[in-house]
Amino acid sequence: MHPDMKVELAGLVLRSPIMVASGVLGSSTGLIKRVSENPSVGAVVTKTVTYNPRNGYENPTAIDLGFGFLNAMGLPNPGYLDYKNELAELRDKIEIPLIVSIGPSNSEEASEMVKALNEVSDGFELNLSCPHTEKLGLEVGSDPEKVRRITASARKYTSKPLFIKVSPNVTSVVEIARAAVEAGADAITAINTLKSMAIDVNAMKPVLSNVYGGLSGRAIRPVGVRIVYELYETLRVPIVGCGGIYDWRDAVEFILAGASAIQVGSAIACSRSGLNIFGEIEKGIVEYLVAKGLSNIRGLVGLAHTS
Ligand SMILES: Cc1cc2nc3c(=O)[nH]c(=O)nc-3n(C[C@H](O)[C@H](O)[C@H](O)COP(=O)(O)O)c2cc1C
Numbered sequence: 001m002h003p004d005m006k007v008e009l010a011g012l013v014l015r016s017p018i019m020v021a022s023g024v025l026g027s028s029t030g031l032i033k034r035v036s037e038n039p040s041v042g043a044v045v046t047k048t049v050t051y052n053p054r055n056g057y058e059n060p061t062a063i064d065l066g067f068g069f070l071n072a073m074g075l076p077n078p079g080y081l082d083y084k085n086e087l088a089e090l091r092d093k094i095e096i097p098l099i100v101s102i103g104p105s106n107s108e109e110a111s112e113m114v115k116a117l118n119e120v121s122d123g124f125e126l127n128l129s130c131p132h133t134e135k136l137g138l139e140v141g142s143d144p145e146k147v148r149r150i151t152a153s154a155r156k157y158t159s160k161p162l163f164i165k166v167s168p169n170v171t172s173v174v175e176i177a178r179a180a181v182e183a184g185a186d187a188i189t190a191i192n193t194l195k196s197m198a199i200d201v202n203a204m205k206p207v208l209s210n211v212y213g214g215l216s217g218r219a220i221r222p223v224g225v226r227i228v229y230e231l232y233e234t235l236r237v238p239i240v241g242c243g244g245i246y247d248w249r250d251a252v253e254f255i256l257a258g259a260s261a262i263q264v265g266s267a268i269a270c271s272r273s274g275l276n277i278f279g280e281i282e283k284g285i286v287e288y289l290v291a292k293g294l295s296n297i298r299g300l301v302g303l304a305h306t307s
Pocket of ligand 1: 021022023024046047048062069071073075101127130165191192193215216217218220242243244245263264265266267
């Protein structure tokens with residue numbers, strides 16, 4: 001029997017557990033539409049949109065380290081009001097859930113953005129974890145009280161699924177996630193990038209124009225798996241695993257740790273098979289389920305936990 005790859009995630013029905021992570025495709029709605037046509041993609045998360053437009057940082061903004069990427073794009077985006085029009089057009093054209101990622105710096109911004117974008121989205125992912133933007137992301141997401149307030153403000157204005165994306169750059173990710181869940185989050189996405197830097201030894205200077213950036217890709221997978229495992233031990237909401245997923249084995253590792261769905265980011269940028277990467281990951285998961293005699297991925301979620 002062919003395993004059923006459909007998953008139910010915080011009220012959304014996804015045809016596959018494989019989602020596109022925020023940001024890696026940029027804010028081009030054309031590209032999002034193309035990716036959404038891939039039958040192995042279950043949902044797409046947009047690039048994070050902020051209250052005010054942002055130009056992003058000067059080059060260099062990204063480097064390939066071989067074992068992962070280091071980036072500090074600076075969240076370039078047209079601002080939520082302009083992006084709303086693009087999203088309205090996009091939403092009519094795609095057949096899978098469109099999760100809108102927002103990066104508010106306070107509760108008021110969170111309320112305004114959710115109110116305005118509610119009609120053009122199927123759910124929200126609150127990016128409280130970008131490691132390289134002042135007054136946004138991690139600066140908000142490392143304080144449980146701020147996380148609680150912002151999550152509650154967003155919750156007030158939407159009944160659609162609300163995902164909170166957490167950062168690995170905190171002492172207790174469980175404490176942050178718990179604050180979000182108590183304030184009404186439906187699910188947790190883990191993880192965003194790790195705050196990092198690289199130095200050019202010839203120039204004797206930091207490589208990135210912003211000095212600090214976020215590390216993604218292969219190198220961070222064990223950190224992501226550990227955090228999903230920790231969250232699964234304490235939370236009763238679905239977890240979406242993200243961080244260095246390049247193939248079906250990586251995806252299954254996250255699912256065994258406790259993820260109900262997974263997101264693919266950096267691997268898209270360096271995939272030799274282009275967008276076929278989603279089909280390859282899905283095929284591998286299906287074969288694994290068949291080999292283990294399972295009819296769907298629900299039976300796999302959290303199986304690595306001993307009790
Ligand atoms: C170029 C680039 C841009 C990103 N932009 C965003 C973003 O706008 N919002 C966000 O929440 N995460 C963003 N991320 C983080 C990814 O969504 C993901 O959490 C992280 O890269 C770990 O997954 P990966 O190893 O599969 O890339 C970005 C990552 C990269 C590499």
